[in-house]
Amino acid sequence: MIIIGENIHVIAKDVSTAIRERNAQVIQSLAKEQAQNGANYIDLNVGPMKKDTEETMKWLVNCVQEVVDLPLSIDTMNPVAMEAGLKYCKKRPLLNSASGKTDSKTQMLPLAKKYNCDVVISVMTDKGMPPEVESKIESIMETVSYANELGIPNEDIWVDPIILPVSTAGEGQRIAVGNLEFIKILQDVLPGVKSTVGLSNVSNGVPAHLRPILNRTYLVMLNRYGLYSAIADPLDEELMAFVRGENPEITDLIYRTMDGEEIDLSPLSQKEVAYVKTARVLMAQTLYSDAWLEV
């Protein structure tokens, strides 16, 4: 699995300050740390970046490329910032992201063609987020076919089903299950496309110390169905261990839970129990609450 390191993100205050003050050291150490921990791409989430767009993107991209040898994922909704970023990439970058929205189709997708890069395309449309697996599939087929017409082949497209927090009043669990189904059938409906998810969003809104186990468990579940890549935190060592295929016993427990097996928890270690309970929540076998590990 390809891991796109998520830690250079303007929502983090130290990152936004570092960009504004051109503090290369902060950005470079974040990039290096992620690379050392096994990230395959470095995501540069710069937000809308309305001011000094061209100059800032040039600085940021070069700043990261000075210290790591990885390809970059340029993460912004602003097409001007996107192009400014793509332009300076030395390795074939990832355009993150386009969608089925009209603006995105007319402004982002042509950039992917122009710079001959890989592109994340989400299931979003002008109507918002399609509510069901079927409507997500319908929407992505339409957008991918539009991209194909522009000359972007399936192999360059990384489909994003959009992950939402599992903790949102009931619906979150249904969507978590739906996205597993989406990844499972994706190759059948769009052969050759790749896939990606914003993994950490599954645990958004959950108490901070409980987030990693949700992220890790969901990654193992998505990986089972062939997820190609994830935007995630490479500094989570246990997560990266799963990515390397370590922890086969826990992986097996998660798979058995997915298959609906009633696992006897009594012989398991505390850690194994926690993974089984988390998988049950992510499969919507039991109603979510912040106290899911305590039940």
Next chain:
Amino acid sequence: MEYKEPREAYKGVIREITIGKGEKTLKIGGENILPLHFFDEGSLPNPPKFALEVLDMEPTEKTPHLYEPFGDVISDPIKWAKKCEGFGVDAICLTLLSTDPAEKDVPADEAAQLVKQMVNEIKKPLIVYGSGDEKKDAEVLPKVAQVCSGDNLLIGPVQKENFEVVGKAILDHGHVAIAQSPLDINLLKELNVKLCKFLPPERVVIDPLSSALGYGIEYSFSLIERVKQIGIITKDSMTMMPIIANLGDECWKTKQAKENKTQGLLWEGITALSLYLAGANILVLKHPETLKLVKETIGGNGTCQN
């Protein structure tokens, strides 16, 4: 081929909870079918029950058509409660509004004495609601629990901010807790999980918050419906508790209910009927004529069956 009626059988059972003691007892819950699914396997041993709300102080805003049936007793909570008994209630619900720091900030001791006096004088089981101020309730409700030790009252609201202290007093003095969370099923479950670490689930009733018609009733309806489904269909132990719908006050706060009597009765009546259909096990109303109207609508045995 012979036609066979589809009949579902479910795994979960809503816990049956008894409130009150001696002659003054009331059972709620106990069903293993979804609301009104009498065509499925299982039964509803205790049809939904009804209580009328009494305030521990004379209301500051006196909507005339709301308080008219009680005459001058609204200045005396004990007389008010006795009057309610004449209207065919299953229980009395006393709200300790006066303890609210924004009202009279009456001390816990005084409030608890009134509750004890009411327990002694009325013939029906008692539900006690604090003012909802989580800090003040953390003083008032444990005191009520202690003074009425062994009376098996239904006491709330127990909220995430005060569940430890209020829940402990309810446990120590043999009462039942009303666990209240703000219209969110995940938070509802979380509170129950935390509360049931020390309080047996047989001593917990769920208050999901009841919104009035036109003021968010859809949220309360779907939440109650979902809690029941998860409890009965998937047997989630932390949602298999009876549900209390405390809706009277919410209805009579609305402009529509205050405007005129017929509208008010219908506003409260439709709200009550809707939450009854969603699966509430005990409903708290304010107007005795609404109570009559709702009971007539659902039929004498409380099951909508003739």
